[in-house]
Each structure stands twice: as C-alpha cells, then as structure tokens.
Amino acid sequence: MSDLFCPARFFVARHGDAAYETPRGVITEAGGWLTPLGLSQARELGESLRTENIATVVCSNVARAQETARVAAEMLGVDWTSLPGFEEYRVGELVGQRFGDAGMQRVLAAWMDGDLDAAFPGGESGLDVVNRYREALRDLADQYRGESVLVISHGGVMSLALPRLSTNVRNDLARRQYIPNAVPAEVLVDADSFRIEHWPGKADKSVI
Template identity: 45%
Template structure:
C-alpha cells in the first residue's frame, strides 16, 4: 500500500447464496439463488448507509451478481478482479467433495503453514499474494473513502486474518462467514486492522 494519508474503509462481503449447475466440485461461478438475491438486497441496504464509493468483486458470477445488486442500490460502479476469487479446487474438480478434499490443506493454512498446497491447485502463499494485491489496489484507490469488496467465504476466512494485524491466523476456525457476511477493515500506513467480523465488533 502507498502512504495512506487517510484511512480507506473496506467492507469485504461474502457473496449471496448460490445455485450451481452440478453438485460436483468445480471452479465455475454458479448464480444467485432467490435467497441469495434477497441477501444481496439486504447487503445493499447495509452498505448504502456507509456511502461506498465503488463495488469491487471477484470475476465469479455469484460474486458479480451480488456486487451488481449492491451497485444498483448505491449508484456506484463495479470493478472486477480475478484475484478476489475463491481458492481453486485443483485435482478435486469433478468429485463430490465428500470427504472434504480441502480440509488438510485449509487446516495447515489456519495453522500458519502457507506453503501447503491444494493438490493440483494453489498454495496458501499464492492465494494470499494475489488477494492482498487487490486489496492494496483498492486501498490506494479509495483513500479517505468507503468501498465494498465482494468475495468468497473460504478465501476470506484464510486471507483476512493473515492481513489484519489484530487477528490471529486461526480467527475463523469456529467463525464461518455466512452468505453476505461482512468483514470491516481499515487500511492505513501501518497495514490492515479488522473492525468487525460478520457483525461482531473487534478491538
């Protein structure tokens, strides 16, 4: 991040509930279910009070659709970045996901081992690097402003505690993010601070 004279307030939200063409694991985007659309409208009402300057989303359709609903309510533009997408499923593509093929790697990430890699996919280091790069871009572009970032539950739960200096890496072990759950961050010259996690205030 650049030398931020004014803090950027970044609200990172998980996308709304989604439906998928297949129950098998893939990196496909899915689309918002009726419930997901209602959740996205509720999210729009929430962030409208924050006077967000822009909505940034991952390139997966369930996130883009969530962001577009919010942007329509708030009257701002949408910017898409691939770096905000969920971690890839790798060799698990086309499987049922039972048992959870990501559990060992995700547990290693939460335990601090970012060299662990999803078989056939990304390492924790790679996920953090591409996600952090986008958040730094967002913070530099919105000094003194509020902005909404729409992303995905897994990558948010892994990366955001690594970036926020007031959170432990395993902060989310027992705090899964609901659809359209929001993490409020502030960015300043010293880095990131989490102000709330899914409605829970943080010191």
C-alpha cells in the same frame, strides 16, 4: 503502493447464496448463479450500507460475485466492477471431487494450523492465496484512500486471508466463526497495516 494518509475502509462480503451447475457437495470452480435467497441477501447487503457513503462496489471475476455486486450496487446507486485477486482459492485437480475429499481436507486443515505452504495438487498454496489477496486489497486501497468500498468475495478466501493480513486478530479467527453470505467484514487498510474492525462470523456452520 504509495503512502496512505487516510486508510481505505473495505466492507468485504461473501457473495449471496448460490446454485451451481454441478450436484450439491461436488467441488467446482464454476461461476454459479444467485438463488432467490441470494438475490434477497444482495439487496439487503446494499440496503444495510446506504449510510456508509460507499464509493463503488468491486467484486471477483466469478459470476455469483458479479451478480451480488450488481444487485448491491443498484441498491447503493453506485458503479461496480470486477477485478482479479478476490476470487475463491483454486483447487486444481480436485475439481469434481466431493467436499469431504481427504486431500482437500488435509490442505484446509494445514492452512488453519498455519502451514501456508500446503497446496492443492495443480492449484494454489495458502501462501499464494494470501499474497494475491493482499495485493488486490492494497491496490484498491491506493486507489480509494480515505473512502469506503464494498468488496464482494468468497467465504473460503476471506476466512484464510483476512485474519492473516490483519494485525489485531488471531490467524485462526475464522476457524469457529464462519462467514455467512452477504454480511460484510469491515477492514481498514493503510500504507502500513490491515486491521479488522468487525468480523461477521457465526459459530453455527449452517449459516454457510
């Protein structure tokens, strides 16, 4: 990453409310699709950022994020593209298990407690997730220095990576401030640091 004289401003949002091919409560890495509520949330997200001079919309390579990006970009009148690095954490062998699976909960709890070496069997460690998210944001910041970009990502990876990359918040910021659908965090990225300017988390877990 080359030196940045001006930080890039990222509005990083979780995709809109989605439905999936699998039954509710089952762990999946499928792309899903936006529900009518999710489509409305994506439109509202784009509308809310009309005054922010958004240069482009970037999203993960997952279908529900791509659909959110497309709708928000239409509202903003800008292009959108999908890039690797912004997708949800990969759970490996836990696909098909219930979200309450003890193995999954142990890994997530370890991450929140600061043990980023913990990993899903056949999937990612916390360190894997934070590192690839860092590189994705840095590469984007290098391209859009001094500009504003909307990034459509996923709640779990945002909650883990963004606080740990930022210099001005606690690592466990997301532990009691859950990320709602399609409401952006504002993050500044320059050559030296990441800084969270706004975190949209809610204390009520039902927002997700």
